[in-house]
Amino acid sequence: MTWLELAEDHPFGVHNLPLCSFGRECAEWVGVRIGDRILNLAGAESLGLVDAGGSLDGETTLNRFLAEGRPTWTRLREQLTGLFSDSRQREKVEPLLFEVGEVRLGLPFDVADYVDFYSFEQHARNLGKLFRPGMEPLLPNWKHLPVGYHGRAGTVVVSGTEIPRPWGQRKRPDDAAPTYGPSERLDIEAELGFVVGVSSGGAVPVDEFREYVYGAVIVNDWSARDLQAWEYQPLGPFTGKSFRTSVSPWVVSLDALDAARVPGPVQEPGVLPYLQGRAHHGYDIRLEVTWNGTVVSRPPFAGMYWTPAQQLAHLTVNGAFARTGDLYASGTISGASPEETGSFIERTWNGAQPVRLSDGSSRSFLLDGDTVTISATAPGVDGAAVAFGEVTGTVVQEL
Ligand SMILES: O=C(O)/C=C/C(=O)CC(=O)CC(=O)O
Ligand SMILES: [Ca+2]
Numbered sequence: 001m002t003w004l005e006l007a008e009d010h011p012f013g014v015h016n017l018p019l020c021s022f023g024r025e026c027a028e029w030v031g032v033r034i035g036d037r038i039l040n041l042a043g044a045e046s047l048g049l050v051d052a053g054g055s056l057d058g059e060t061t062l063n064r065f066l067a068e069g070r071p072t073w074t075r076l077r078e079q080l081t082g083l084f085s086d087s088r089q090r091e092k093v094e095p096l097l098f099e100v101g102e103v104r105l106g107l108p109f110d111v112a113d114y115v116d117f118y119s120f121e122q123h124a125r126n127l128g129k130l131f132r133p134g135m136e137p138l139l140p141n142w143k144h145l146p147v148g149y150h151g152r153a154g155t156v157v158v159s160g161t162e163i164p165r166p167w168g169q170r171k172r173p174d175d176a177a178p179t180y181g182p183s184e185r186l187d188i189e190a191e192l193g194f195v196v197g198v199s200s201g202g203a204v205p206v207d208e209f210r211e212y213v214y215g216a217v218i219v220n221d222w223s224a225r226d227l228q229a230w231e232y233q234p235l236g237p238f239t240g241k242s243f244r245t246s247v248s249p250w251v252v253s254l255d256a257l258d259a260a261r262v263p264g265p266v267q268e269p270g271v272l273p274y275l276q277g278r279a280h281h282g283y284d285i286r287l288e289v290t291w292n293g294t295v296v297s298r299p300p301f302a303g304m305y306w307t308p309a310q311q312l313a314h315l316t317v318n319g320a321f322a323r324t325g326d327l328y329a330s331g332t333i334s335g336a337s338p339e340e341t342g343s344f345i346e347r348t349w350n351g352a353q354p355v356r357l358s359d360g361s362s363r364s365f366l367l368d369g370d371t372v373t374i375s376a377t378a379p380g381v382d383g384a385a386v387a388f389g390e391v392t393g394t395v396v397q398e399l
């Protein structure tokens, strides 16, 4: 129960409490969403209403708080639950509340490194068929390690940021030589991104996942398929993906996702010991992809082959540090049917089966002016959903 007059099952109720960076005029703070409002956490800590070791007071991004680690994360969650449940706190808390619709939402944390995996089997099979026709779609390493690459942290942007159509080299099938120009096959990738809080000195075992990772955001890994297809061999994605990557403004904690945990998939062949552990579990998170207002797919995260704990173990197994603010994305989420795919190259099967939008037009890849919005929810306690909010972006012509 809360004095905030929220419906019991509000998807941003006391069971969720996602963190953000927000601002008004020239001021900026860190905050927490409750219902359709945001509590100014920087202000709350400076007034002594919460205590996160000074990591919120005066801060405009979550990095210092994320670096504090699990005891502080748990304490803040308990303190906030207390503040929002105890009606005697109302008088002190209310002046620090802002309507979500009246603020500007920023990138919630400074992104340190950005890694993107390729961990959904159906997606890997689909892209294998589309990029390497006639070959075995799943390459020999795929079931032994979570395939991934390092992306570009500096071009991760918050939801609502415009996406200029990237230009680059592409080689059209009938052309003898590559040409330079705007991408003609601009696509999305619907993913979840996990946010590292605590820096590691090296390898993070599967079972220490919760000590290092704070929570998750929705990711749209915009992808220019024509640039990608021409440039990617043998080193992997480069300018076809590095131009922008959008994230949702709310960081949902692993604590809020406990009720959504599902067993990790059975992995056959078995994996090496460093990829094993009890924390090998997934999450039942359901995404929805909307193209100019028409829902075109509902990708199911629960079917992910490599789990977030295994991905972190793998990306640090060589002794690489994980750092506060690292973002590692799951890979495109694509279930078995076209209506569950997380990219348009799969949804339209390379343009062979365009999708019809509610305005009567049809699409294969993105046109200038198109808007894509990805939302996500997970089951929470007592039947109340945990919302991630959304990540949205509109493609604009680069002048
Ligand atoms: O198989 C390929 O060559 C293509 C791979 C990608 O496009 C990367 C990708 O989709 C990563 C992801 O799952 O998001
Ligand atoms: Ca991707």
Ligand SMILES: [Mg+2]
Pocket: 151, 220, 221, 222, 223, 241, 242, 243, 244, 245
């Ligand atoms: Mg990208």
